[in-house]
Amino acid sequence: METIGRVRRDHAVHGKGIKQIARERGLSRNTVRKILRQGETASSYRRERQPLLKLGDHAAALEKLLLANEGKGRREKLTLMRMFALLRDGGYVGGYDAVRRHARRWQQGAKARASEQVFIPLWFAPGDAYQFDWSQEVVVLGGATTTVKVAHVRLCHSRMFLVVAYLRETQEMLFDAHERAFGFFGGACCRGIYDNMSTAVDAVFVGKKRIFNRRFEQMCSHHLVEPIACTPASGWEKGQVENQVGNLREWLFTPRLRFGTLVELNEWLLEQCLRKAAAQLHPEFGSAVSPRCLPRRRRS
Numbered sequence: 001m002e003t004i005g006r007v008r009r010d011h012a013v014h015g016k017g018i019k020q021i022a023r024e025r026g027l028s029r030n031t032v033r034k035i036l037r038q039g040e041t042a043s044s045y046r047r048e049r050q051p052l053l054k055l056g057d058h059a060a061a062l063e064k065l066l067l068a069n070e071g072k073g074r075r076e077k078l079t080l081m082r083m084f085a086l087l088r089d090g091g092y093v094g095g096y097d098a099v100r101r102h103a104r105r106w107q108q109g110a111k112a113r114a115s116e117q118v119f120i121p122l123w124f125a126p127g128d129a130y131q132f133d134w135s136q137e138v139v140v141l142g143g144a145t146t147t148v149k150v151a152h153v154r155l156c157h158s159r160m161f162l163v164v165a166y167l168r169e170t171q172e173m174l175f176d177a178h179e180r181a182f183g184f185f186g187g188a189c190c191r192g193i194y195d196n197m198s199t200a201v202d203a204v205f206v207g208k209k210r211i212f213n214r215r216f217e218q219m220c221s222h223h224l225v226e227p228i229a230c231t232p233a234s235g236w237e238k239g240q241v242e243n244q245v246g247n248l249r250e251w252l253f254t255p256r257l258r259f260g261t262l263v264e265l266n267e268w269l270l271e272q273c274l275r276k277a278a279a280q281l282h283p284e285f286g287s288a289v290s291p292r293c294l295p296r297r298r299r300s
Contacts, residue, residue, distance in 0.1 A: 003027070007035045058092045059102055066106050124156035129191040129228075130181075131156060131241035134169055137249065139265060140258040148262070151177035152248070154241045155185060156193075160277055161244055163252075163269050165262060171199040175219055184270075188223040193238045196229050204232065251276070 007025065010016045018036070022029045055062070065083045072078075078086075084099045092099075135150045149169040154161040162181045166173040182188045196204050203211035210229045212220075220227045230237040252272055259265040 004035055007032055011036055055092070055094055055098045055102060058087050058090065058094075061090060062087060062099060062102060063106055066103060066110075070110070126157045127187075127189055129156045129193055130154060130189045131193045131238040132177075133195065133238065133241040133245055134197070135245040135249065137165070137253045138256060139165070139253070140256060141262060141265065142260055148265075149173065150248075152241050152244055153177065153181035154244055155189065156240060159240070159280075159282055160185065161241075162273050163248060165265050165269060167262065169199070171213070171215060174199050174216070178219065178223070182223060188225055190224075191226045191228055192220065193228050193230065195235075195238065196232060200227065201229055204229070 003025070007021055007027070010021045010025070011018075016024075018029055018032045021027070022032045025032070062083060065078065065086065069077050069083075080100055080103055081096070083103070084092075084096050087099065131152075131154050133152045135152060136147060137150050138145060138147055140146065141148075146167070148165040148167060151164045151166065151173065152161065153163075162184050164177050164180055166177075194200055196210070200213055200216045201210050202213050205211075208228065208231070210227075212227055212229075216227070235242045252269065257265065257268075259268065
């Protein structure tokens with residue numbers, strides 16, 4: 001990139017010709033001509049096809065070593081240099097670089113296959129899982145138009161739900177919403193399904209591997225809940241609560257609600273959750289939902 005910048009400045013700023021630039025910069029005229037014609041500020045070269053002439057039949061042996069390596073502990077795993085030595089003992093006469101490139105491609109393919117196999121089922125057993133999400137709604141509190149953050153917690157099997165409004169979307173509000181929900185449902189589920197919100201997830205890796213926030217992890221451990229984060233941009237993995245957000249916006253927050261305080265708003269929302277559950281039939285069982293209609297694992 002530095003060379004490209006120098007060539008472009010020599011030609012455009014100092015008015016030097018291709019021959020002079022090539023002589024002063026120690027470049028070929030074709031290289032200088034290519035830089036000036038393309039007009040790009042960066043250049044990269046990527047080989048379209050990398051032949052494995054010397055690796056050849058030894059590629060299968062290398063892949064076998066890589067596959068066996070996946071199931072070993074950290075101290076027992078072979079390094080690429082050790083695999084290279086084993087291939088040399090088996091008759092491989094090529095270099096280490098070909099082994100390294102092939103191993104990298106194989107590992108990238110293995111990660112892609114693993115991410116495709118990881119999914120969240122759409123059928124849930126009683127007490128198995130709940131889904132959590134936030135929404136943003138506009139209400140009138142004490143005569144002032146206010147934007148509130150609404151926490152949505154939905155039981156995946158019974159479809160019972162609870163919504164609680166807050167003024168902010170902080171971690172303290174997240175914890176309070178869970179305490180209210182578990183108290184309302186009479187216990188906690190085995191798993192909680194979330195998106196990758198910053199108050200819960202610190203780092204996102206391939207597949208479902210996450211580093212959860214330490215305080216959030218402590219909350220889940222206290223309630224004996226296993227947290228599961230959805231794949232980024234895959235809202236269908238918690239489709240029940242995603243649909244609930246849209247439906248409740250139409251059912252409860254349209255037209256704009258008017259209350260004196262946030263406490264009054266949440267009391268009204270709690271009544272509406274019970275009312276909707278009593279009136280709405282379960283899509284599979286056909287009966288109305290009750291918050292304690294199914295036995296649940298209680299928090300110890």
